Amino acid sequence: MKKIFYGTLCCLLLYTVQSDAQNKLSQEQVELTQLRKYEQNNPSKMSMPVPGPEENEQLFGARLMRSATLLETSNPNRKLPVFVLIYGQSITGSKSFTDNVREYLEGKFPYADIRIENRSIGGFGGEQLIRPAVHDIYRACPDLIIFHVYGGENHGELETFFSNVRRYTTADIILLNHHINGSKDVIKYNKFSYDYLRYIANKYNCELVDLTRNWSRYLVDNNLSVKDLLRDNTHPNRDGNWLMVQLIGRHIRLNTLYPSNWYEVVRSYYVKNAYDMDSENPLKFHGEPWKMIGGVACGENEKGSLCLTFDGSRIDLVAGIVPEGRKMGTARILIDGKPVSRNTSLYTITRPSAGPGTWFPLVRRIEHKTVLIPEKWTLRVDAVNADSTVWTFSVYGSKTGFDGSGTSDRAFVSKSGRVVIAPDDFMFVKIKNTFKTVAKPGFESTWTVEPLYKEIYSTPLIDDAKKVYKTTIVQGLTNTLHTLEIVPAGDGIVPIEAIEVHRPPLR
Template sequence: MKKKIYYILLINLIFLGVSCQTPVEKIKYKGIDRTLCLLQHSTEEAPNNVEILFYGQSIIGGMKTNILIDSLRAQYPFANITFKHKPIGGFTIPKLIKTAEHDLYHENPDLIIFHAYGGIKEGLYDELVKNIRQNMASDVLLLDHHYVWNKPSTTLQSINEAHDRDSKAIQEIADRYDCGIVQVRDQWKQYLIDNNIEANELMGNRIDPNVHPNDQGNKLLRSFVFSKLIQEPEAIYEVQKDSIRDWHEFKSQNNLSTNFTGNWVQLITDPSKNNEVKLEVLIDGKKPSAHKSNYYISRPTSGFKSWMPSILKVSLGENLPQNEKWTLEIFDLERETNTFSFKLKGNITGADGEGNSANDFTSDSGRIKIKKEDFYIFENERIFKNETPENFKVHFSVEPIVKDVLVLNEKNNRYNVFRGLNSENHEIQINVLSGNPIIEALLINQAFLNNNE
């Protein structure tokens, strides 16, 4: 009888009796089937780690995702559920496609839950979802649009016609890139009909036109997402069939090296036997710090008296980056021309050049690049009605995803050891610096789509 193979990130990484020599047809799991199986197949003896990342704009930001997570933990008491909450209120798809470079692609969650407005006609919504699929192995769950409220009725009709069209397009994008989808719109409309209430009962303060759900509306929204996360998967997840994830089990602890194809690699250990073990990881003979793909830039800090970032996107330059904190100081603000001057300084590099927001900028060291259209200082002023003071400082950091030396402990059983930009061929060598580790396996991820798809 065919056995169900459960994905378990614990000490016994075996295929439950399935011979390693037996040919297995690989498949690409669609929707959120893998996440559902991780949740539903967790047991007290074999809990699964499930990380969820929430992204988008204010609808995600205001839905109180911590309550949703509490409900999931109650539903799945043996799953180790963690989450990150990264939405930016007011940021539609044309902005999120830029900030995603800071917020998403260095992460490796099991599931991304996403909602945002805009970008449909321009193809940017499609582009953002495709970018996620080409950079990450995560399951993706898209939410289409709820039913908003506005006055007069003609305005409301126009908004809802647009949201109907966009929701249909989001469904098509979900189908195109094999994402899961929560059909919020259809369920929201049906709820209004079933309860004989108007749209304003679920929105804002029920008096002033609003796009944001009130507490009752957010509770309803959470219930739709929760229902999706407790449904039965269409396909049972079996790790040996997964076409974008591979296990490599080391036959000997004396030879911790192998070749692999992927863009994200994690080390799986027995935490009970690895306290204070130190390991050195080499990729293609080089330390992780020698690979540009090992670095990302944190989201730049917010504008003056704002929650929106001061810069939409800061990029790594051509030269090899390093772990460093950066400060961009703004001066000579000219509001008639919407320009300002600035100087950049790194806590290691030191002074690294001056520029003007009217021009693209590359730092003197060649480590940092900013396009002129990505400065968001005056947009913050316009939205929040606060003038940016002279010598206002914007901070961001260049940070490594993987450390050159790993210190294992009793709390963790998986560690990032490599992150690449593409699913390419590499060699990994793990050297033991101290201790007697028990290394169970490597979990090798490829992006859901390669760059040619």
Template sequence: MISRVVPRWSIRPLAGFAAAWFAALAVGGALAAENYPPVKLPDMTGKGRNIQRAMRLLAESTPEKRNNVRILFYGQSITEQGWTRLVTEDLKARFPHANLVVENLALAGYASQLLSRTVETDVVPFQPDLLIFHVYGAHDKYEDILRMVRERTTAEILQQNDHVTKTEHLTEEMDPGKVPIQSGNWDSFMNHNWLPALSRKYGTEFCDQRAIWKQYLADNRLEPKALLRDNVHLNAHGEYLMAECVKAYLRYDPKLGPSPAEGWVTAGQPVRRGDSLKLEFEGTAVEVPIQGASNLTAEKLRIDGLPVTEIPTLRGFTRALAWPGGKWKGPVKWPAIAPIRSQTPLLLEDWTLEVKRADAEEDPKKMKFTFTLIGSKTGPDGSGRSDQRFVSNSGRVVIEPESWGIPYALMLAQVKPVPETLTIQWKAEPRYLEKVGLQTISEVHAPSWIWLVQGLPHGKHTLEITQDASSIGELRVHRPPLTPAK
């Protein structure tokens, strides 16, 4: 199994997140389940229907055919907690022959208002088969996240609602008609009106862990605080319960029939001529078995008659991370700027902003910065201020004033005070296969499929592999279910 778990974060107004998060991280907790009462699950008939493609790939994996399954945990500090490791280990134990590629890219302190800005750098390049998702925050930005995932990926989504944190949640109003947004009952509105409605609209699998949580508390005569470290974060008992809730939905049941995602990922039917290959398809991405792609390089790939190296949409930015310097030896994981756009084609290069404080302001919300921009290939590309829209000389970097988040990112990383100068760095990376490394192929549990291209505009395309395609037995085409609005 390939498993890389990178931390993430939780709830409420942004300024209040940091103290609770630091306290939560300071408290350790065993993840063993044997000391906790077992979870009595409700009738799970029909549950898991909308994630059956990912579960089928797991269940059908054998020593001879190890299916790739890419799983991404995404959200805030709740998603950074130990329950995600319990879920990962459970999947590894239940499906030992699958190639599990697991990432946790959650960002502590990032409510939906901020997390919606990072989908482009986090979720889209990873192209998960399964997204396990939870976030607090503005309801409309929550929907923006689901919509972007549906427009840019073929991921199945396990959408968690909120766990129980207050005694009054146990008797809350659950009739969606009685908790419109105007009701003032935010928790009931989100969990019993808005989130279920979004699940139906976007075809997610709705993990109603809130209902399981209430029943567990009642069955074991527990108060909500018995499962919490503070007013929202889970203790070890709570981590156990949340893992059990999620695991209950991660089930393969052939009686449920194929999920919608089976129609979003289809087998390509290429035309062969010697050791070349041509595929006409409709979609945004194409996968290839890694064993058949061992000799492929970007120079042998064309889309719509153009080399992939010349197609602007097949390049994208990574997270823009701050390097505070001084005692801080590495970058802060929270984006210092998000999103960063472009209005002219990108080069594959490293970008650096040298940033200076522009005033002596102590209020993080009012801080201003000046900067100069340099691209490793573009060279010096302009200068600007954080309170003004910036378009670089080349047009390859566009930053809006609302995209700046240096003080908040440094606060979450406990970098104090905000330094007078710092560096922000990011990359423009390829969204196409450059070359398959020999080490990747030789790994026992190496990915069985890799991306040829991803990030194409929605529509019909022609893929050509001009050499070394004779050993490629099949291709997979990905067509996201929603088309972005123009």
């Protein structure tokens, strides 16, 4: 399957890199171009039969307790925010698939405040995707992850990925197994992969969408050939993407028949309870109690702060809705008695930008050996050898400045230790072999170091009183006991309805 996939990828993309090989490509735009080219001779059907009922549908949604509840219990008077993150390779990376997911969710859950991002990297199998996942997933704070990938089964990459998702996030996970594809009109599948994904789903509490079984059934029930749902030998066409989303969507349902451990991983503390003088109450006022305005606790100045003892790694503040006319203010955030910025581990690195003529990142993963600071980094190509197998480069930080030079065939550690790159994470050769493009001297790839905290909380602008507004003020803490203190600055009121604490299930 891997050889077929990469062969198909190369054939599809060679035409895209001829005009200006040093430009970066949009994966979704290339996929859309290929889909439209296919549809010139193979137009999408005007309507498709709805898939028939699946076995054990009463079990669906049992492992999506939190995200499905947020979606389905949103109503005109309480519109809850839900962040859906799509990840994988080109099967999930197309614009058609993303649009189908958005249309389905917004149609089924019209009152939820849904945000969807697709961070898939076409051509990155499980063995590769594990490397940029640290930039793409673990600090993204999604409520729901929709995931599919080929590979990563033989040497633990897939298991490492799901273990890390459970260690760093509280997201629900939809795991897709593989749809039916191939050049011949034969329904077949890889039993090893099929069984391995069932193993992963059960071990890491993922909602498994059985595309393999139900895609096969759909083909038979509707007298379709394998190619009728594909635009090539691998990728779904528009009808195939529609079917995939239908099979995913029926799993996204509120299932009240099964127990949930949601309360163990995301806990809500309502600020009203801080007025309770119970000695065991983890939520307390230090100094003067906050004033109640319109039923919401509001901080006004430094004479009264709000304190919480909590167990977890991430905190969201839920803004309170107060009558109009009040000036909104800000508050300082302290963790464990210190400004949150004093915690030097609370930074994340974004995915490095793409190489020439591709959407592949020029470097799969950036690591570090010393403390990071917020800044933008640039890797600039200085030279390439005669047969385009070794590249010389330099790195520059917007605050650090010039931080050393290296070559793509060796491990690189910058002078400050803020940039560390393993030899296998350089993608120069992979890009050359797959896309037939070579990074020339002067080509640049960039990434940024961003804080995982807000040192100053600013009350969000409320433009719809029916929406629930949440602000993540810190994430990436050690997943253990901490104290939070919110200290109003005195520049206006700080209305807070609740504090949400996220405690990832795997420690």
